[in-house]
Amino acid sequence: MDPKTTFLSCDWGTSSFRLRLVERETLKVLAETSSKEGNAATAELWQQAQLPPERRVGFYLAIIQKHLEELEKEVKTFLDDVPVVISGMASSTVGMKEVPYKPLPFAVDGSDLATETITATTDFNHETLLISGVKNDDDVMRGEEVQLVGCRFESTAEEQLFLHPGTHAKHVRVQNGQAVSLKTYMTGEFFSLLSTKAILAASVEEGGKLGEGKNREWFEQGVRASQEANLLHNAFLVRTNDLFKKAGKPENYFYLSGLLIGSECHDLVANPPAGIMLAGEPALVELYGAALRVLGVADQCPVQTKTAEEVTLNGQFAVLQHHLNAPSNP
Template sequence: MRGGFKRIRKNSIPRYGRRSLNKRSAPYRTDTGSTDNRHSDAHPKISRTQHMRRQSPPDSQMAITKSTTKMDRFLSCDWGTSSFRLRLVDADSLRVIAEEKSSTGIAETFQQWQQTASSREQFYAAVINRHVAAMETQLNISLAKIPVILSGMASSSIGMKELPYKTLPFQLDGSDLSVQTAGNMIIISGATTGQDVMRGEETKIVGCAALLPDTHREQLLILPGTHAKHVTIRGGQAKDFRTFMTGEFFELLSARSVLTASVKGDGNFNEQASRRAFEAGVEAGGSVNLLHAAFLVRTNDVLKKMPPQENYFYLSGLLIGAELREAQAGAPVYLAGGPQHLPLYTAACETLHIAVEGRIDADEALVRGQHIVWTHLQR
């Protein structure tokens, strides 16, 4: 990759197919910047953005140039701390044509780069290009010059290029997000309230907001994950958000604490006993001090009240319930997540009598959000 990154601001994007270099599946998984998601049984999705001024870049910098030729495809890159996903997307339908996955996340890539004499941008671009080449081989086509839109940890201090956070509020149309380009690569940065931060979710928020019937009334968008986000939307802007370490706490308690021997993740949430255990956990998490309630997972096992498989869902419900108690008295709720999280969060909301107005697929929201940002850049 030649040239430096140029700071810009704008919005728009498409959708995909699949292939995996290294398949992994877990309850909470680190993906995006977006943010981690490691507990296969817990989390949801939605969003939007502000006005972008285009400044003339120095000659040494490269910018996305306007073209009279319409680009009908783009590459969507979701680069998380411990995962990498690249999707070829049709720009009109947002259909995903092909997908490459690997566990070569930003953290590992950063460590590898530190052992070389290469520039950081060139090294990271080479990682991306290897996945692009694999996709070209898979499809037997050339993907030269197709835009690559990156979100997640690519803009972090250990990413391809560290970019400043956009301070809230930001426009839900993505028009004022912090964006930089170099050649055909476009990096979308994260957002901050001044006390809290996100990288990756801001793009999902833009994609979610495009699907909402009304972005002017106050609403709460919940995006589950290792670090779940509760985003307040009002007046066409993302006004505020809070981060909850739900997924990370589940990982720590279930795999690295005295509770480890009391839970087993090979149960089925659709079984009645598992569902009852989950609901009991949600109720406890929504009303009992979490530090006390967490030890009940141990006593459930020791006193033979629950088998480890049910206790697993009790712990999951306990943490999700503690998170959602913050959403019990407030604005209408939308959930944005994947199939491993939406059923759990939906059930938890039902248990706590939280009305959910809609559910959005987080992966689709990410692609849509990237497309929106890309479209802004073309104007």
């Protein structure tokens, strides 16, 4: 496999690991492997191993090597010297090596993100580019900055919004080719806690789709209710919807989702950007797109959508290109 025409994309989050062999010209995924070996689980294994600190990077690279060998079996060729690009939590305190956050603003073409190069060794014969996260005075993100770069925002004076839904949803304002502000919303985590740990857990049921039955109707009702009353009161209605047989458990699941997503997007109603780039997992993108339409935000500004895989690969490759074209890397 020609290392000049491919690269290895590693998306290493807190709870999951994914490694892809990617063709540079088309960004086509040639092979892929994934597991639950996220940075949190790997950090726990590292602590249990009780090895000296200088072996930490090698310990984490051994995880990648194991998955890399799976890819080699799939494509039936060795992948020697193919560079690895890693984004996500691998550059955090629970990752292979902590790399300081890049302070806002940062260029949306990925040219000035904080990175660190790990040179190839006999044990791991791949140059590895580790991408760090971004911070402002009171907020941080790791991984989403690469996805923002992958959105390929145009440089314009009009304010654009990068909206990444997830456990900790990110809203990043973009202007004149720079990401200039960041806000994190714990929407996904709150939803998980309320739907699995709180009294509401008995009143919801996961598994349905937005387009099935009355799920969309209840989701939209939740979005509208989020603008009309306090979230702490609205959340209890999930309980009474079930108690009084107003909604089934699957419908309540979407009602609760609408409440939280609507609450997250509340500020966009009064202060919409010139455009929104909604990028993430397809199921979440569908929910957020529906919420933005219910709130009328989509009527005030165009909403574009992209998948998490697409923007991750675009962003990692953009950072890799800047690294390869830097004066010290002729």
